Amino acid sequence: MEKDGFLKAAQDAARKAGKKLKEGIRSSTHVYYKGQLDLVTDLDKQSQNTVFNHLSSCFPGHDFLAEEGLSREKGAEYRWIIDPLDGTTNYAHKFPIFCVSIALAHKEELELGVVFDPLREEMFEAVKGKGAFLNGKKIGVSSVSYLDKSLVATGFPYDLRESEVNNINHFNNFLLRVQAIRRCGSAALDLCYVACGRFDGFWELKLKPWDVAAGILMVREAGGKVSDFRGGPWNLYGSQFLSSNGLIHGEMIEVLQKERE
Secondary structure, eight states, rough: HHHHHHHHHHHHHHHHHHHHHHHHTTTTOOEEESSSSOOEEEEHHHHHHHHHHHHHHHTTTEEEEESSSSSEOOOEEEEEEEEEEOOHHHHHHHHHHHEEEEHHHHHHHHEEEEOOOOOOTEEEEEEEEEEEEEEEEEOOOOOOOGGGOOEEEOOOOOTTTTOOOOOOHHHHHTTSSSSEEESSSSSSHHHHHHHTSOOOOEEEEEEHHHHHHHHHHHHHHHEEEETTTTTTOTTTTSSSEEEESSHHHHHHHHHTSSSSS
């Protein structure tokens, strides 16, 4: 199947799951704790089942990796990487920032990404080599070239109470260097917002492949830059993710290297 077929299947799956999430946020949500701060809702699992059932019916030979305990490894060249509800804590509190994130990798190389925000009806999409789009219109990163004029975003790991590697020092350092920082609670949307110019940069620690796979491709296809905190190659399974419009990337690295972790 051509990439257009993969993309349509991902969009259809995201819309189906998004509809379920949009309906579910109006009702009572059952919350379960995986850790002191790490939680999951019944809608995480329902959304994941929706995405998996749709994509596995379209591509029964593909592998799958998703947040809520889903891992199907058949040794296929293609693997879907899914976050059925990115922004679970927001969702549990009915804070309206969350999304469905779906990426497809071919031999570990990201080929396409879809991030759907069902409340705003925003469908971000990117296909390797074809650019990034929001609701069908091409998007690009911002033109802000100085860190002190930038709006950046970040997040904090779930183990911040137990681990000294918790991003607090970086957050404090950036506070003194940028125009403002936002902490929205959805890494996938943060990356999409870098891709469309709403944010100028984003950094975070200890993210998982399903948190960033679709968003990383979105930033790259929108003309941005992605690396680790030292400016080296990003790793989908790594613990450091830095993305920007490219123009402030060097300055962000300088801040991140003030206190090495």
